[in-house]
Amino acid sequence: MASALIHMPASARPGEIIEVRALIAHTMETGFRPGPDGKPLPRDIIRKFECRYNGKQVISAELHPAMSANPYIAFFIKATTSGPLEFTWTGDNSFAQTETRQLQVQP
Numbered sequence: 001m002a003s004a005l006i007h008m009p010a011s012a013r014p015g016e017i018i019e020v021r022a023l024i025a026h027t028m029e030t031g032f033r034p035g036p037d038g039k040p041l042p043r044d045i046i047r048k049f050e051c052r053y054n055g056k057q058v059i060s061a062e063l064h065p066a067m068s069a070n071p072y073i074a075f076f077i078k079a080t081t082s083g084p085l086e087f088t089w090t091g092d093n094s095f096a097q098t099e100t101r102q103l104q105v106q107p
Helices: none
Strands: 004-007 017-024 046-053 056-062 072-078 083-091 096-105
Touching: 004 083, 004 096, 017 046, 017 083, 046 072, 056 072
Parallel strands: none
Antiparallel strands: 004 017, 017 072, 046 056, 046 083, 083 096
């Protein structure tokens, strides 16, 4: 399992715009680089990132082989109600990882 780092405020006021930053430790092998035996290493990339806030999709990104290792994605959302943010990364070789963080919206 890959290691995910997510930075976001634990709480916000209603209507406040907050920054969310997500990074996942993953090598992102393109499938074109030769291995020690001279044959190309098999492709192993994260192909999609998605974040849902209270079950509603707020961002979806399709990633490609040119994406760097340990992909970092930052975005802004408007805090409306308290609830979970669910982050999902999916990729080659049946890779899938989901992390959840709670956001408290307080007046």
